[in-house]
Structures are given as C-alpha cells and as structure tokens.
Amino acid sequence: xxxxxxxxxxxxxxxxxxxxxxxxxxxxxxxxxxxxxxxxxxxxxxxxxxxxxxxxxxxxxxxxxxxxxxxxxxxxxxxxxxxxxxxxxxxxxxxxxxxxxxxxxxxxxxxxxxxxxxxxxxxxxxxxxxxxxxxxxxxxxxxxxxxxxxxxxxxxxxxxxxxxxxxxxxxxxxxxxxxxxxxxxxxxxxxxxxxxxxxxxxxxxxxxxxxxxxxxxxxxxxxxxxx
Amino acid sequence: xxxxxxxxxxxxxxxxxxxxxxxxxxxxxxxxxxxxxxxxxxxxxxxxxxxxxxxxxxxxxxxxxxxxxxxxxxxxxxxxxxxxxxxxxxxxxxxxxxxxxxxxx
Numbered sequence: 555x556x557x558x559x560x561x562x563x564x565x566x567x568x569x570x571x572x573x574x575x576x577x578x579x580x581x582x583x584x585x586x587x588x589x590x591x592x593x594x595x596x597x598x599x600x601x602x603x604x605x606x607x608x609x610x611x612x613x614x615x616x617x618x619x620x621x622x623x624x625x626x627x628x629x630x631x632x633x634x635x636x637x638x639x640x641x642x643x644x645x646x647x648x649x650x651x652x653x654x655x656x657x658x659x660x661x662x663x664x665x666x667x668x669x670x671x672x673x674x675x676x677x678x679x680x681x682x683x684x685x686x687x688x689x690x691x692x693x694x695x696x697x698x699x700x701x702x703x704x705x706x707x708x709x710x711x712x713x714x715x716x717x718x719x720x721x722x723x724x725x726x727x728x729x730x731x732x733x734x735x736x737x738x739x740x741x742x743x744x745x746x747x748x749x750x751x752x753x754x755x756x757x758x759x760x761x762x763x764x765x766x767x768x769x770x771x772x773x774x775x776x777x778x779x780x781x
Numbered sequence: 782x783x784x785x786x787x788x789x790x791x792x793x794x795x796x797x798x799x800x801x802x803x804x805x806x807x808x809x810x811x812x813x814x815x816x817x818x819x820x821x822x823x824x825x826x827x828x829x830x831x832x833x834x835x836x837x838x839x840x841x842x843x844x845x846x847x848x849x850x851x852x853x854x855x856x857x858x859x860x861x862x863x864x865x866x867x868x869x870x871x872x873x874x875x876x877x878x879x880x881x882x883x884x885x886x
Contacts, residue, residue, distance in 0.1 A: 604788075630855075630859065630862070631862075632862045632863065632866050634802050634803070634806060636802065647799060647802070649796070649866055649869055649870055649873065721787075722784060723784045726784070
C-alpha cells in the first residue's frame with residue numbers, strides 16, 4: 555500500500571518536473587519528512603508518514619515561465635479536481651493521494667483563495683509560510699530535484715503551528731513529526747544550522763516557539779535553541 | 782482509542798465522498814463505442830452504449846471527426862480508471878466500517 559502511494563507521488567512529481575514547474579514549487583507538510591531520507595541518508599531515520607495529503611507551497615511572487623494546467627497533467631492517473639468547501643481552494647483528489655496548494659499569507663490576511671492562473675489552480679493562503687520559502691534545501695530522489703524546507707525550518711515551523719490546530723490528532727502528528735526531524739538533526743550534529751535558522755526568525759515567533767516547547771515539556775530543545 | 786477512531790471515521794467519510802464523486806464523473810462521461818450503420822448505401826455513425834439491460838444508440842452524424850474519436854477514447858480510458866478506483870474505495874469502505882464497528886478491547 556505504502557509502496558503504491560510512494561510511486562503515485564513520484565509519478566506526480568515526475569510530471570510536474572517534465573512540465574517545468576517542479577523547480578518553482580516547494581514540497582511541504584508530512585511528505586517532507588519522507589523526502590528528508592535523501593538529506594539525512596541515515597538508516598535509523600524513519601520515513602513513516604500518516605497522511606496522503608501532499609502540500610505544494612507556491613512562493614510569491616510567482617515565477618512560472620509558461621502556463622500548465624495541473625489537473626490535466628494528472629487527470630489520467632485518476633485524480634479529480636475538487637473545490638474545498640465554500641472557499642474554493644482547489645484540491646486534486648485520488649484515493650491514495652490528495653494534492654493541495656498553499657501560498658504565504660501576507661498582511662492582515664483574507665479568507666479567500668489565491669488564484670494562480672498559470673497553473674489553473676486556486677491556492678490557500680496560510681500564515682508563517684514565508685519562513686519556509688526563505689529556508690529551503692534541494693534533494694535528489696530518483697533523478698528528481700525536489701525543493702523542501704530545511705529540516706530545521708520544518709521542525710521550527712511545526713513547533714509554532716501545532717498550537718493552532720483544532721484537532722488533537724493533527725496536533726499530535728505535527729509534534730511527533732517535528733520531534734522526529736529535530737532529533738535527527740541533532741544526531742547529525744546540525745546544532746549551528748538549527749540555531750542560525752532560529753535566530754533569523756522574528757523575535758515574536760522565537761518566543762512563541764519557546765513557549766510552545768515548554769508547554770509540551772521539551773526543555774532539551776529549548777536549551778539547544780537558546781544556547 | 783478515540784483519536785484512532787476519529788482518524789478512521791475521517792478516512793471513511795472521505796472515502797464515501799470520493800466514491801460518490803467518481804460515480805458522478807462516470808455519469809458525466811459517455812462510455813460505449815462508435816458504430817457505423819449502413820442505411821440505403823449511406824453510412825451513419827452512432828454512439829452505442831449499454832443503459833441497464835438495453836443497448837442504446839445516439840446518432841452522431843454522417844461523419845465523425847478524429848477529435849470526437851479521440852475524446853471518446855479518453856473518456857473510455859478515464860471511465861475504466863474510475864471504475865477501478867471505485868472498486869478500491871468499496872474495499873476500503875468495507876474495511877473501515879468493519880474496523881469502526883468492531884468490538885473494543
């Protein structure tokens with residue numbers, strides 16, 4: 555089952571790459587945890603993920619050179635184009651994989667989708683995503699170059715947003731994934747990279763992370779960040 | 782246990798919704814094949830498809846374009862794909878219902 559989902563995900567990435575748009579997208583969310591295997595290259599690192607949603611972050615301003623209809627690109631794989639709720643965010647759905655698109659929310663924020671006509675999609679604006687855009691890495695898997703948030707940025711971002719989750723299950727999943735990635739960074743002695751990314755964050759966000767970590771009793775991580 | 786049940790319930794709801802969406806897509810897309818009928822020396826093209834126990838014919842014209850044939854082929858490919866995915870969802874729904882309604886330890 556997991557193997558099938560992974561191959562479907564790779565097929566989608568492959569098509570995005572061939573269409574020339576993958577380089578302008580960042581894979582965020584739990585699938586990043588899976589792809590960090592090619593960053594850590596460690597046998598002990600667990601790639602297990604509990605979601606079938608793959609989230610693509612679209613950095614702003616948009617840089618797409620040509621127009622590509624993303625739904626048409628994956629339609630023959632069995633994906634359906636759905637509009638989520640009354641807000642109109644586009645989601646490409648398949649029993650094994652759901653593709654969603656996000657953009658960084660700026661200013662006061664509006665509860666409206668962000669239209670990306672170059673890709674024929676509407677993306678969902680969300681807070682704190684600019685931070686991920688500013689801290690990315692590129693990994694190569696099966697011949698594909700995939701942009702991901704730096705693992706430290708991924709973990710720190712989750713340490714901010716888990717408190718905003720209304721569902722306990724999603725909150726627990728955020729915390730578990732962030733701790734797994736963070737602990738792997740520590741195992742690889744990436745303390746200075748973690749601190750460098752943390753110190754570049756807005757003071758208010760740093761405080762929020764430290765408070766959130768204290769609330770889940772992670773004094774060791776607080777210590778690493780504040781050393 | 783509550784969190785796992787919530788997760789299973791969410792997956793069940795999503796699977797039921799997605800199965801409904803695939804069925805809706807099937808209804809929207811024509812199946813069948815293009816057949817030519819020769820009447821009084823002239824060829825007339827029809828779309829032949831099964832509707833329950835009956836085979837129905839919809840008149841398409843004296844000529845049929847390559848574009849129409851291409852569209853029908855794509856539609857048939859998608860219908861086959863959707864049918865396969867509906868079967869997959871049926872199995873998943875059955876499994877999830879069983880898991881949700883099974884006895885707790």
